[in-house]
Amino acid sequence: xRAWLLTVLAVAGLCAVRSAMAQGNYEIQVYGSDTVPRxxxxxxLHSNFTAKGQRYTVQGVYxxxxxxxxxIEITQGLxxxxxxxxxxxTSEQDGHALQWVGDHIRPRVRVPDSWHWPIGVxxxxxxxxxxxxxxxDTWTWEIRPILDKSVGRWYFAVxxxxxxxxxxxxxxxxxxxxxxxxVSYDVNRAVSIGPEYYADYGxxxxxxxxxxxxxxxxxxxxxNVSPKWEINFGAGLxxxxxxxxxxxxxxxxxxxxxxxxSEVE
Amino acid sequence: xxxxxxxxxxxxxxxxxxxREPDQLPHRCLIRRSFLTQPRRxxxxxxxxxxGAAACLGAMGSRAQETPDYIVTIDACTVEASPKHVxxxxxxxGQVPGPLLRLREGRTSTIxxxxxxxxxxxxxxxxxxxxPAIDGAMEEGTPMLAPGATVQFQxxxxxxxxxxxxxxxxxxxxxxxxxxxxxxxxxxxxxANEPGKxxxxxxxxxxxxxxxxxGGDDGSMNPTYDISTVNGRMLGYGEPIRVKQGxxxxxxxxxxxxxxxxxxxxAGHTFHVIALDGNPVxxxxxxxxxRLAPAERVSAWVEMNHPGVWVLGEVRKHIQASGMGAVxxxxxxxxxxxxxxxxxLAWDYAQFGTADAxxxxxxxxxxxxxxxxxxxKGHGAQERWMINGKSYPDTDMxxxxxxxxxxLRFQNxxxxxxxxxxxxxxxxxxxxxxxxxxxxxxxDTVLVPxxxxxxxxxxxxxxxxxxxxxxxxxHMDMGFMMVFRYA
Numbered sequence: 050x051r052a053w054l055l056t057v058l059a060v061a062g063l064c065a066v067r068s069a070m071a072q073g074n075y076e077i078q079v080y081g082s083d084t085v086p087r088x089x090x091x092x093x094l095h096s097n098f099t100a101k102g103q104r105y106t107v108q109g110v111y112x113x114x115x116x117x118x119x120x121i122e123i124t125q126g127l128x129x130x131x132x133x134x135x136x137x138x139t140s141e142q143d144g145h146a147l148q149w150v151g152d153h154i155r156p157r158v159r160v161p162d163s164w165h166w167p168i169g170v171x172x173x174x175x176x177x178x179x180x181x182x183x184x185x186d187t188w189t190w191e192i193r194p195i196l197d198k199s200v201g202r203w204y205f206a207v208x209x210x211x212x213x214x215x216x217x218x219x220x221x222x223x224x225x226x227x228x229x230x231x232v233s234y235d236v237n238r239a240v241s242i243g244p245e246y247y248a249d250y251g252x253x254x255x256x257x258x259x260x261x262x263x264x265x266x267x268x269x270x271x272x273n274v275s276p277k278w279e280i281n282f283g284a285g286l287x288x289x290x291x292x293x294x295x296x297x298x299x300x301x302x303x304x305x306x307x308x309x310x311s312e313v314e
Numbered sequence: 315x316x317x318x319x320x321x322x323x324x325x326x327x328x329x330x331x332x333x334r335e336p337d338q339l340p341h342r343c344l345i346r347r348s349f350l351t352q353p354r355r356x357x358x359x360x361x362x363x364x365x366g367a368a369a370c371l372g373a374m375g376s377r378a379q380e381t382p383d384y385i386v387t388i389d390a391c392t393v394e395a396s397p398k399h400v401x402x403x404x405x406x407x408g409q410v411p412g413p414l415l416r417l418r419e420g421r422t423s424t425i426x427x428x429x430x431x432x433x434x435x436x437x438x439x440x441x442x443x444x445x446p447a448i449d450g451a452m453e454e455g456t457p458m459l460a461p462g463a464t465v466q467f468q469x470x471x472x473x474x475x476x477x478x479x480x481x482x483x484x485x486x487x488x489x490x491x492x493x494x495x496x497x498x499x500x501x502x503x504x505x506a507n508e509p510g511k512x513x514x515x516x517x518x519x520x521x522x523x524x525x526x527x528x529g530g531d532d533g534s535m536n537p538t539y540d541i542s543t544v545n546g547r548m549l550g551y552g553e554p555i556r557v558k559q560g561x562x563x564x565x566x567x568x569x570x571x572x573x574x575x576x577x578x579x580x581a582g583h584t585f586h587v588i589a590l591d592g593n594p595v596x597x598x599x600x601x602x603x604x605r606l607a608p609a610e611r612v613s614a615w616v617e618m619n620h621p622g623v624w625v626l627g628e629v630r631k632h633i634q635a636s637g638m639g640a641v642x643x644x645x646x647x648x649x650x651x652x653x654x655x656x657x658x659l660a661w662d663y664a665q666f667g668t669a670d671a672x673x674x675x676x677x678x679x680x681x682x683x684x685x686x687x688x689x690x691k692g693h694g695a696q697e698r699w700m701i702n703g704k705s706y707p708d709t710d711m712x713x714x715x716x717x718x719x720x721x722l723r724f725q726n727x728x729x730x731x732x733x734x735x736x737x738x739x740x741x742x743x744x745x746x747x748x749x750x751x752x753x754x755x756x757x758d759t760v761l762v763p764x765x766x767x768x769x770x771x772x773x774x775x776x777x778x779x780x781x782x783x784x785x786x787x788x789h790m791d792m793g794f795m796m797v798f799r800y801a
Contacts, residue, residue: 163540165526199529199694238533238690273693276531312659313577313630 074099074113075120075138075150077267077285077298079206079231079245080195082169084159085126085304093279093302095120102293111182113293116142118150130161134175140183151184153177159195169197176215186217191227202235204243211253224253227263233271241271245283257291264288267298277304382426382466384415386437386479386499388459389430393496393523395543395637396551401523404431404481405496410546411519411570412479412499419474419505426466427459433491434458434483439501440609441477441592441758443738444469446778451482451737453706453797454779458483473740474505475592476566476611485572485787487696489525489537493608493787496521496546498570503592512564512615516555518544520578520606520628520638522571527696532729534690534697537573537788541637542628548637549627550651558645561618565626569606572787575731575761577629577661579603580642581654582620587666589613593740595666596754603629605661607733607761609785618644625653663743663760667752675742675753676719679771682712686734686762686784686794687727696792699728699784705793706783713801714774722782723769724762732794733785734768735759738776745769759785774800 074097085091095118102113117140124134134157138150159171173193181187190213197206208229214220227250233243245267251257269283279302287294391405406412417423429435436458438450446454448467459465471477479501485492500517522539530536545552557563565585569576579602588598591611604612627639634653641651664671688697689705701709714720721744724734735758743755747766762768783795 162526162528162538165524199535199692201695202692203694235690235692241693273533311657313656 074116074293074296075118076122076136077245077247077296078281078300079208079229079247080171080173080193081206082159082171082195082197084130084132084157084171085124087126087128088306088308089126090305090307091122091124091126091279091302092305093122093124093300095122096299096301098297099293099295100297101295108185109182110185111140111142111145114142116140119147124155131156131158133157136177138179138183148183149180151177151179151187167198169195171195181217184217186214186219188215188217189213190215204231204233204235204241206231212249222252226250226253226256231269233269239273241273243269245269245285247285260289261291262289263292265292265296267296269298278302279304380424382424383417384413384423385426385428386412386415387428387430388435388437388481388497391496393543393546394551395523395541395546396548399523399541399548399637401496401541403490403496403523406479406499410496410498410521411517411568412497414500414502414517415479417469417471417501417503419472419503420470422468422470424466424468426464428464429459429461432461434460435497436482437479437497438482438737439469439471439477439479440735441473441475441611441740442469442471442501442503443473443740443776444471446738446780449738449781450479451781453781453795454737471501471503473593474503474508475589475594476568476613477501477503477592478568478570478609478611480570484791486791487527489527489572492791493570493572494523494525494537498568500566500568502566511562513561514557515564515566517566517568518626518640519546519568519570520544520576521546522574522638525572529693532688532697533693534688535693535695539574539636542574542576542633543637544627544640547640549625549634549639550641551637552640554623554641554643555626556643556645557618559618559621562615563618564613564615566611566613567604567606568611569608571608573608573789574633575605575607575733576633576638577603577605577659578627578638579629579654579656580616580626581624581652582622583616583618583624583642585612585614585616587612587614590663590666590755591740591757591759593756595756596668597666599665601665602660603656605659605761607731607759607785608787609733609735609759610757610761621647623647623649623651625651627653629656629659631655662746663755664746664750664752666755667743668754671751671753673753675771676773679719679721681721681723681769683723683725684782684796685725685727686732688730696788699789699792699794701782701794701796706795706797709793709796711796712798714780714798715801716774716777719771719773721769721771723767724760725767726762726764729764730786730789731764732762732789733759734762735783735785736770736772737781738778739772739774739780741770741772743768744771 076095097118099113099116104114119139121137126132134155136153140150141147155175157173175191193210210227212225230246233241235241247265249263265285265287267283267285272280281300285296386406391408393401393410481497483492522542524540525537527535528538585601621644624642625639628634740756747763777800780798783790
């Protein structure tokens with residue numbers, strides 16, 4: 050299995066291509082390396098409100114200001130080192146009611162615990178469609194390496210994602226670099242707090258000017274109230290002109306096991 | 315004191331001898347005596363550093379006073395759990411488990427221990443009532459055995475029954491050391507009236523290997539294992555245990571796992587439990603499966619009345635799939651080993667107790683409440699463990715009066731079960747989870763369930779420092795210990 054998994058990681062890396070639009074403000078999350086266990090399903094609701102964003106319609110794309118994004122994410126564990134996730138993106142704002150935005154699918158593999166690597170490593174690839182009124186680039190692909198590590202009360206995660214547009218104005222732009230970073234500190238067993246950083250620097254090897262880059266930093270709280278539940282919320286500021294300036298995010302997740310719990314399992 | 319050996323008379327019939335240079339005797343002796351007489355509390359790292367001086371003791375080679383009954387050599391060895399699962403570890407006499415030591419109750423025996431590793435080591439004689447100088451816990455004052463050193467123990471073992479010996483060092487985050495290694499072996503103390511009502515006898519050790527730390531249900535890092543074995547072999551890769559129809563086969567089963575509770579069953583058969591932790595139970599009775607917490611032992615015979623080829627293994631599927639099992643093969647049978655999956659886990663200490671569970675054993679029993687809890691140190695760390703709010707070496711040191719009866723009331727306020735082990739004494743189970751009372755079950759290790767209370771009683775009959783600790787290696791490393799001393 051080790052050789053097969055390494056091959057998947059290598060091929061996926063070689064195939065990485067540019068996408069102009071990342072997950073936008075539909076799913077604002079730095080991934081950890083863990084995958085959903087086999088026989089389990091994770092259901093998440095991502096609610097993101099752009100309190101201060103783009104106010105004008107630009108080239109037929111709706112303004113982001115006061116958009117409420119609701120994203121449903123369903124992730125199914127396949128085995129102890131892989132999962133597949135499916136997204137339904139929606140948006141609601143004055144004058145546009147609740148609108149379907151698009152869907153993505155996201156297979157992911159990780160280095161199994163039994164390899165005893167000193168850090169968590171996984172690789173996600175995501176492909177999907179979104180309507181042009183919400184993103185001029187309608188078909189996009191993302192490859193996202195995921196590295197994380199817990200040290201005492203500290204948790205570190207890095208997602209140096211590469212994106213490519215398959216269909217849309219940015220199709221000729223090649224690979225874009227859109228990293229995400231999370232640092233958190235365990236205040237106690239149930240509460241962790243820390244910053245999350247999201248960016249889109251533009252084309253790999255020829256980054257956009259700072260003015261045109263997307264840079265966001267969130268202050269986030271994770272509540273670890275139960276192994277069955279995931280709760281994450283925070284507020285983020287956009288630091289550049291190309292970034293929405295204030296976003297509030299909330300993630301509520303519930304894990305389901307479809308097997309009847311057995312004490313002899 | 316002949317032949318360069320340092321001999322310490324500890325009590326009648328007990329002597330420990332360490333090889334040494336003749337001109338270094340006074341200094342070394344002084345160091346050791348300080349451990350024997352002062353109830354100073356050391357943490358495990360401090361003790362290892364302090365006893366670095368003892369390293370010199372072992373560098374002089376072994377010159378025994380007499381021919382030992384057994385020689386136990388601590389050295390690197392390889393465990394081939396299966397052709398695809400080979401573990402490089404440390405064991406006794408190049409084998410895992412170590413050699414079976416059969417001693418006679420009341421007869422003085424000599425065991426020579428040679429440390430051929432590059433680390434300080436120590437051997438604990440688990441379940442025996444030995445003086446602290448040789449019991450095998452540095453917290454009680456037993457000297458560490460330096461790399462290259464040899465030590466010779468003279469002991470008059472008691473009580474009779476199924477005991478074991480194992481390392482008692484610190485592992486921390488190195489999940490290859492201490493009890494995570496292969497340093498464990500069987501020790502059987504034969505009584506003068508050994509009944510021997512069986513046709514065959516087998517000693518089995520359950521162990522887990524290749525541990526690594528992962529996030530646990532309690533939110534902290536806990537060990538998980540790749541490999542589980544019976545006598546160092548994964549299911550299907552050891553020699554079958556060959557039996558004959560009509561035989562009564564006695565199994566002595568030890569859980570030597572560093573951290574894991576195990577449940578075992580023999581497909582198609584029933585265990586008849588006669589002893590727990592080597593001590594005969596008040597009410598021998600049948601059990602479909604056995605539960606063994608780390609350090610616990612069960613002695614049970616099985617009537618071989620169901621011919622075929624069967625699996626004796628872990629009841630939980632994922633652990634049996636990791637290798638914990640052995641094949642039981644009847645003479646004349648050659649089928650594929652069969653397993654019958656139980657639907658539930660069932661084990662109750664109380665079924666082996668007497669009917670008069672409420673009867674008082676002593677007119678006065680002094681109760682010592684012990685609150686077991688942990689302090690969260692982060693999702694990326696192991697928890698810090700405490701007894702009555704303090705971690706070793708800062709834990710209280712209760713004072714025992716010889717001859718007095720004590721009740722240890724464990725109040726487990728943590729999210730984990732804990733196998734609590736008292737050195738140098740045997741205790742009696744009195745109250746189990748849910749307030750169920752019992753008596754007549756004598757043990758040295760008891761599993762205290764998460765969120766529950768358990769009470770045990772013992773008579774203070776063996777003066778000297780006595781260590782109480784959780785037998786999970788990761789918990790004792792993180793402070794889950796305390797020492798009793800006698801007034």
